Amino acid sequence: MTLRLQIIIGIMLAALLLLIAGAVRAKRLEFRFSLPWLFLLVALLMMDIFPGIVDWLTKLLGIELPINMLTFCGLAFSFVLIFSLTTSISRLNERQKKLVQEIALLKKQLEEYEKSEDD
Amino acid sequence: MKKIAIIPAYNEEKSIVQVVRDIQENAPGFDYVVINDCSTDGTREVCRENGLNFVDLPVNLGIGGAVQTGYRYAQERGYDIAVQFDGDGQHDAAYLNEMADYLVKNQCDMVIGSRFIKKEGFQSSYMRQVGIKYFSWLIRLLTGQMITDATSGMRMVGRDLIDAFAADYPRDYPEPESTATMLLKKKKIEEYPVKMRARTEGVSSISPLKSVYYMIKVSMAIILVWTRR
Structure with missing residues (x-):
């Protein structure tokens, strides 16, 4: 790896770090969701x-070309992250359904209560 | 004994009043509640103008979420028997008290209104029937019990399953999956012969394009239920 490439990658990683930190500061990204990205950045920086x-x-993984190792690890990271996202969405779906039902039933009770007050 | 019909309605402005009148006239002793699943037509206005008893979902939840709202309503208000009844006019309220008598007399947990015992009335299209036969086969394979009309939306349950469905109900295409779940929990489920009508208004929630997806998804869901038993 040339020094030039090392510097370019270093600048890109710094930009990404700023992007993530900015998103967390502005509360567009919850801190706990920024953790995997921060770990990834640290690993890439190292x-x-x-x-x-x-x-x-x-060598450790028995892969011939470094680029293939990087692609493989990148895919593995993406897979884990996306899987955790879909489980989060499932949980949110279930919670949202419960809330919507609760609101509808409460609204119904409120209407009935108001009607009985009028009588 | 308190009995209620749960009527899920998504865009049923043309048929919903008639369905409610059918229950009021032909199923004495049954209360009803319409669950308006955030319809985009005038269903809500029609319900309001006609003074129907309805619950208004602020967000569209799909058939499973709407029906579950009805079960929660029934649970909160202490109903002993609840029946799902389609909002599109396919079902005939005259059967409700017969089904309730049958459920009580035979101490069933669930009674399913089946089109395919006497094979009378509207029998659905050929392709649909093939699909329904397949579900019968799959459920029989995994649970050992024959359910001729596993996709029937006309299902009556007692207290036990009102509680179970209020707590947990599949989000979409719920009928075959929830039936298989309860069979595997050793609940007593029987069928009762009914006639159904061809829908007069609206379109089925299952378009031909979606049916393959539907078959695969429900099959996988049923098999998943089986692995959890």
Whole structure:
């Protein structure tokens, strides 16, 4: 890896860090959801500063080219993240359904109560 | 004994009043509640103008969520028997008291109104029937019991299953899945022969395009239920 590439990647990672930190500060992103991204950034930063890690990991996993190792790890990370998102959505769906039902039933009771007050 | 008909309604402005009148005239002893699932037509206005008893969902929940609202309503108000009754005029209220008598006499947990015991009245299209036969086969394979009309939306339950459905009910295409669930919980489910009518207004919630998706999804859901038993 050339020094030029290391610097370019370093700048990109810094920009991403600012993006994430900004989103958390503005409360567009909950802090706990920013954690996986921050871990990812730290890991990438380590690889950028110490390229030896990439070669070591590639050998460790028995992969021939470093680029393939990076693609593989990227996919694995994406998979875990998306899976956790779909489970979150399922939980939200269930909660939203309960709330909607509760509101509808309460509104019904309120209407009946108001009617009985009028009589 | 308090009895109630749960009528889920999504865009049924043309048929809903008639359905309620059918219950009032032909099912004495039955209260009813319409669950308006955030219809985009005039269903809500029609309910209000005609003084119908209805619950208005602020967000569309789909058939399962709407029906479950009805079960929760029935549970809160201490009903002993609840029956699902379509808002599109397919079902005939004259059967409700017969079904209730049958449920009480035979101590069933659920009684399903089936079109395919006497094979009278509207029998659905050929393709639908193939699908329904397939569900019968699948449910029989996994639970050992024959249910001829697993997709029937005309289902009556006692206290026990009112509570169970109020707590947990599938979101969409709920009938075959919830029937299989309760069979595996050793609930007593029987069928009662009814005639149904072809719908007069509105369109079925299951379009031909969606039917393959429907078959696969419900099959997987039923198998999943089986693995949880």
